[in-house]
Amino acid sequence: MKYILDSPYFFGDYTLDGELFTTPEVVGELKDLASKMRFEILTENGLVTTEPEAEHVFAATNAALKSGDARVLSDTDISVIALGLTLEGTVISDDFAVQNVCRHLKISSKGILQRNAKKRVWKKICSGCGAEIPADEEDCPICGSAPIRRGTEKGKRR
Secondary structure (H helix, E strand, O other): OOEEHHHHHHHHHOOOOEEEOOOOHHHHHOOOOOHHHHHHHHOOOEEEEEOOOOHHHHHHHHHHHHOOOOOOOHHHHHHHHHHHHHHHOOOOOOOOHHHHOOOOOOOOEEEOOOOOOOOOOEEEEEEEOEEEEEOEEEEOOOOOOEEEEEEOOOOOOO
16 A cells, blocks of 8 residues: 655654655655654655656646635645655545545545545635635625635535
8 A cells, every 4th residue: 555645644653554655845844853753764664755747736736726725735735645646545644625635536545633524615705795706806706805715515515
């Protein structure tokens, strides 16, 4: 089994039985001594740091835009999702947005300490009049109120 590790995996003492991978962007997020040491130990035991294929970065970015998660995902998150596509492995992350985009791309994902996220499509809804706000608009074009983010389970209608 191939596992793609997001940053939180390095903040605790967790074990997975299989091949471990991460991205250079994740390594760049490891700032404290404990997570850097954990990374070094895992690397000595076979953890591979590698880049995802460019086409998979593009696919992950598009899926994040379609699911409505792009606004909350970092370049590191996109790299982890894309590596999951590249290696056809299981993404290990507690980030619900990462898990959601994985679900949209049919990539296996698992949480570390959190429960797994449900598949959602995120939309911007006007806090004033309740209208759906187009993704390219900052405020409601009808009444000018600020948007709120609302998710709907994939396949269900509100």
